[in-house]
Each structure stands twice: as structure tokens, then as C-alpha cells.
Amino acid sequence: MELPLLSFSIIADAIANFSPDNKLGEGGFGPVYKGVLEEGQQVTVKRLSRNSSQGLDEFKNEGDEKLLIYEYMPNKSLDSFIFDKAQSLFLDWTKCFNIIKGIARGLVYLHQDSRLRIIYRDLKASNILLDQDMNPKISDFGIVRSFGGNESQGNTERVVGTYGYMSPEYAIDGIFSVKSDVFSFGVLVLEIVSGKRNRRFTQQDTGNNLMGHVSSLVKNGPNYLHTQFVYLHT
Known part of the structure; x- marks a missing residue:
């Protein structure tokens, strides 16, 4: 009002x-x-x-x-920073961490704090806008679904969104929920930390995408994982 x-x-x-x-x-x-x-x-x-x-x-x-x-968001979208070698130099770890926390707070609001529970369905780098102080704002709510009461899951025959960020159950069976948004958030965090696109990243030896590559790195321990992420970002 x-x-x-x-x-x-x-x-x-x-x-x-x-x-x-x-x-x-x-x-x-x-x-x-x-x-x-x-x-x-x-x-x-x-x-x-x-x-x-x-x-x-x-x-x-x-x-x-x-x-x-x-x-108006003068710094445009997140993808213009994390996937650009020149622009990514402006994103130190403190800024990256603040962006990740800001996106997480936005999802918590949509999932828990808003009057209706909102499933976003298309969380990706290009839908995160950055203001003058590099604070993230989730944008483009064209395909969201809202739920009332205790509802937390839906099903659709028309799968919309962006492949590479979709959870398997949504991409294959059209089932979307808070969990599918969290899956997309996880992919986005990997992209922010590595500076690489999930879908366009290919490990030469295995053909893994970014998620598959990180999964294989986890088996070697946190120190090795950190070293490899530093390598990816250079």
C-alpha cells in the first residue's frame, strides 16, 4: 500500500x-x-x-x-563479473563471500519469511543484479511459483529455467521445491568461487562438468580442493 x-x-x-x-x-x-x-x-x-x-x-x-x-543496478549482473577475466579482478574473497551471503538471505526470505512460500526456479548468475556497493539482488521473477499453507513442492509438465542450474528431479520429472532452489544456489556458489561456468566447464580427462569435477576433488580432501579452486580462478 x-x-x-x-x-x-x-x-x-x-x-x-x-x-x-x-x-x-x-x-x-x-x-x-x-x-x-x-x-x-x-x-x-x-x-x-x-x-x-x-x-x-x-x-x-x-x-x-x-x-x-x-x-537501477549500475553494476549489472553477477555473470558480467565472475566470468570475465578483467572484471573478476574486482571480486576479492570478501566481496564474493558477501555476495554469496546476500543471495542466501534472499532465498531464505522467499522460502521462509515472505507471506507466501516462493519457489524461484531460475536462480543463476545472470539473474543476480549488483547495486553500487556490490550488494546482490535476486531479479526476474517471471517464472516463480508461490505456495500457501504447508505446501512446499509442485510438479509441472512445462519445465522452465536454465539447464546447468536445474536439479535432476526438476529437469527430468518437473518436480520443483525449496530443495531445487537450493541445488541451483549450490551450482551458483561453485561458479562464484571458481570463476567458471558449470555447463561450459569440461575436464579433459573425464569430461566432467564443474559439479562433477568438484565432486571428484572432494575425495582428495579440503586442502587439495582449495588448491584446485585457486588454480581454476587463475
């Missing part, structure tokens, strides 16, 4: 009437723009495209209107 109400004209003025110069990119729902409100606050505006590949039901997970206004 305390959210501000903005007219369409105010939003259009903030982004120079949907000028291409203000366009940040294009997602499944449509174009995304950067704007500045009258009081100077920087915002991101997402506009539903009529040609969007995702339907109105998914869009309503993010709001009841066809324009969504977000806080």
Missing part, C-alpha cells in the same frame, strides 16, 4: 519516451530501459512486448501492470 503510483507520462518522460538511447537490452518479456525520475532516482523500466515469448500469466508474477519499474 506504500508503493508510489506513477503515471504513464511520468515513466515515459523518465526514459525519454522509450528512446533507443535509453535501452539497456531485451529480455523474454520485451525491452528494458534506463530512466531518471523527476526527483533524480535512477530506475529500470521493463515494458511488455506484444511479441513476447512468455505469456501474461508469467508477466503477472512480476506485477499487475504492463510496465515494471525497478531500482
